[in-house]
Amino acid sequence: xxxxxxxxxxxxxxxxxxxxxxxxxxxxxxxxxxxxxxxxxxxxxxxxxxxxxxxxxxxxxxxxxxxxxxxxxxxxxxxxxxxxxxxxxxxxxxxxxxxxxxxxxxxxxxxxxxxxxxxxxxxxxxxxxxxxxxxxxxxxxxxxxxxxxxxxxxxxxxxxxxxxxxxxxxxxxxxxxxxxxxxxxxxxxxxxxxxxxxxxxxxxxxxxxxxxxxxxxxxxxxxxxxxxxxxxxxxxxxxxxxxxxxxxxxxxxxxxxxxxxxxxxxxxxxxxxxxxxxxxxxxxxxxxxxxxxxxxxxxxxxxxxxxxxxxxxxxxx
Amino acid sequence: xxxxxxxxxxxxxxxxxxxxxxxxxxxxxxxxxxxxxxxxxxxxxxxxxxxxxxxxxxxxxxxxxxxxxxxxxxxxxxxxxxxxxxxxxxxxxxxxxxxxxxxxxxxxxxxxxxxxxxxxxxxxxxxxxxxxxxxxxxxxxxxxxxxxxxxxxxxxxxxxxxxxxxxxxxxxxxxxxxxxxxxxxxxxxxxxxxxxxxxxxxxxxxxxxxxxxxxxxxxxxxxxxxxxxxxxxxxxxxxxxxxxxxxxxxxxxxxxxxxxxxxxxxxxxxxxxxxxx
Numbered sequence: 007x008x009x010x011x012x013x014x015x016x017x018x019x020x021x022x023x024x025x026x027x028x029x030x031x032x033x034x035x036x037x038x039x040x041x042x043x044x045x046x047x048x049x050x051x052x053x054x055x056x057x058x059x060x061x062x063x064x065x066x067x068x069x070x071x072x073x074x075x076x077x078x079x080x081x082x083x084x085x086x087x088x089x090x091x092x093x094x095x096x097x098x099x100x101x102x103x104x105x106x107x108x109x110x111x112x113x114x115x116x117x118x119x120x121x122x123x124x125x126x127x128x129x130x131x132x133x134x135x136x137x138x139x140x141x142x143x144x145x146x147x148x149x150x151x152x153x154x155x156x157x158x159x160x161x162x163x164x165x166x167x168x169x170x171x172x173x174x175x176x177x178x179x180x181x182x183x184x185x186x187x188x189x190x191x192x193x194x195x196x197x198x199x200x201x202x203x204x205x206x207x208x209x210x211x212x213x214x215x216x217x218x219x220x221x222x223x224x225x226x227x228x229x230x231x232x233x234x235x236x237x238x239x240x241x242x243x244x245x246x247x248x249x250x251x252x253x254x255x256x257x258x259x260x261x262x263x264x265x266x267x268x269x270x271x272x273x274x275x276x277x278x279x280x281x282x283x284x285x286x287x288x289x290x291x292x293x294x295x296x297x298x299x300x301x302x303x304x305x306x307x308x309x310x311x312x313x314x315x316x317x318x319x320x321x322x323x
Numbered sequence: 324x325x326x327x328x329x330x331x332x333x334x335x336x337x338x339x340x341x342x343x344x345x346x347x348x349x350x351x352x353x354x355x356x357x358x359x360x361x362x363x364x365x366x367x368x369x370x371x372x373x374x375x376x377x378x379x380x381x382x383x384x385x386x387x388x389x390x391x392x393x394x395x396x397x398x399x400x401x402x403x404x405x406x407x408x409x410x411x412x413x414x415x416x417x418x419x420x421x422x423x424x425x426x427x428x429x430x431x432x433x434x435x436x437x438x439x440x441x442x443x444x445x446x447x448x449x450x451x452x453x454x455x456x457x458x459x460x461x462x463x464x465x466x467x468x469x470x471x472x473x474x475x476x477x478x479x480x481x482x483x484x485x486x487x488x489x490x491x492x493x494x495x496x497x498x499x500x501x502x503x504x505x506x507x508x509x510x511x512x513x514x515x516x517x518x519x520x521x522x523x524x525x526x527x528x529x530x531x532x533x534x535x536x537x538x539x540x541x542x543x544x545x546x547x548x549x550x551x552x553x554x555x556x557x558x559x560x561x562x563x564x565x566x567x568x569x570x571x572x573x574x575x576x577x578x579x580x581x582x583x584x585x586x587x588x589x590x591x592x593x594x595x596x597x598x599x600x
Contacts, residue, residue, distance in 0.1 A: 027442055034451055145580070145583055145584075145587070146576075146580050149531075149583050150576045151534050154554075154569070157558070165562065263450075263539075264535055279541070290454045294447045298443045301447075
């Protein structure tokens with residue numbers, strides 16, 4: 007019962023957060039000096055044109071009415087029209103959202119097993135040359151800007167070795183493996199960016215447990231070190247590990263923005279950057295809301311999963 | 324002086340390397356006009372000249388000297404990142420210490436505001452605000468400083484919370500000292516080590532963040548030389564196997580690696596923080 011109560015509490019908190027986030031994204035635009043119509047038409051526009059345009063955009067209504075209409079529209083899949091090309095935003099976003107999710111999932115499928123394996127191995131052979139090398143490499147890869155990693159990969163694997171295309175032009179009708187092949191470099195870039203953090207946390211949470219008495223007991227019984235780590239330490243370290251994995255997935259979804267721009271990948275991140283450059287505010291609002299909602303939901307999942315996998319959190323002292 | 328040298332002598336090679344890198348960057352940034360053969364925005368030759376005697380690292384997409392812009396980039400990119408981090412620390416650190424010293428509803432309100440700001444991914448938030456108010460250096464500094472101050476706030480508050488409950492703080496309160504005294508004379512000196520380490524990490528983060536925004540064309544605007552936008556402007560060269568565009572990106576990476584190494588060592592040194600048993 008306590009579990010359900012706790013989870014419901016977290017979910018309620020998540021709904022509140024999402025509402026506040028949507029309010030911020032909506033009200034941010036209200037901070038514009040003048041308003042949207044003025045900003046688009048510029049200083050030279052006459053009073054009448056601005057007023058007419060305002061009516062067309064529905065800007066003559068009070069803010070709370072517009073907010074509710076905007077939010078209601080989004081729930082029905084209607085996000086309004088782009089200012090730049092008058093197309094329906096839902097049409098612009100639909101396919102791109104799927105592409106972005108595909109890329110993030112591919113990166114997750116590579117990075118999560120890799121990070122866990124490296125983390126467990128580093129914990130097993132800690133303070134060895136392997137551990138130190140992995141440590142320095144991960145510390146460095148955290149410090150690299152994403153576009154640096156991306157261009158190095160392009161230079162090495164695409165231009166010098168010719169193994170993968172440097173531009174990932176995927177489309178909806180591509181067969182699955184072709185799609186994987188074309189999005190491999192961006193996925194690898196994202197993997198290198200997130201693996202370091204996950205791996206370090208896995209190593210740290212396992213090593214933290216190795217000092218506990220029950221591990222010493224297992225040691226004294228003569229169980230092999232590999233088995234102690236996989237059978238005795240890992241189950242107890244699972245809660246922080248799951249937490250960190252999901253947090254990194256949340257980071258992946260946002261981290262795609264830069265990687266998509268480098269590889270000209272037709273995803274949501276690229277649309278967002280293009281729209282920011284064109285100051286196409288409705289599209290920016292819609293895309294930010296989707297990114298922010300995904301981020302909030304994944305963080306919420308991390309919260310709930312860590313409660314479920316660690317019964318101790320149910321009874322905070 | 325000899326004590327300082329001895330202290331540095333005890334540092335591991337990674338930390339020494341980091342300190343050397345930081346020192347070189349600062350020197351280059353300070354003496355940029357002396358070190359550069361041309362001026363920052365001057366067009367000196369044809370576009371994309373190869374490396375050679377006249378242009379050591381070639382020229383960029385508009386025919387400006389690459390080496391010159393790389394050196395000025397140290398000044399602009401690192402300078403702006405440094406100012407932003409300082410501002411983030413003043414805002415976040417100040418409010419964090421205030422929240423822990425006052426407690427009660429001040430703490431509640433500040434903490435909830437930070438929770439909300441942290442619920443939105445930083446990059447998305449920054450893009451949204453830059454769309455609304457437009458891109459300029461002051462806007463960039465303020466937006467990133469405010470967004471980043473949330474992280475500083477969390478840390479400063481958490482660290483200070485453990486200090487304000489100690490006896491010597493209680494004594495100073497009983498003595499009748501004001502909140503200002505408690506924050507600056509009692510809490511702050513004891514909260515310094517983790518905050519200094521955090522400053523290094525935050526600097527790296529802000530530095531990467533500004534570079535990323537510039538790379539997207541939304542950060543530091545031309546013609547100011549800046550490493551992020553230099554990568555973006557010259558990226559086409561990479562398709563011909565030329566590594567010139569990787570130099571500014573490498574410059575960013577090298578500095579962050581250096582700072583990270585120093586912070587790592589500093590953390591070990593000050594708190595005995597170790598993850599091995």
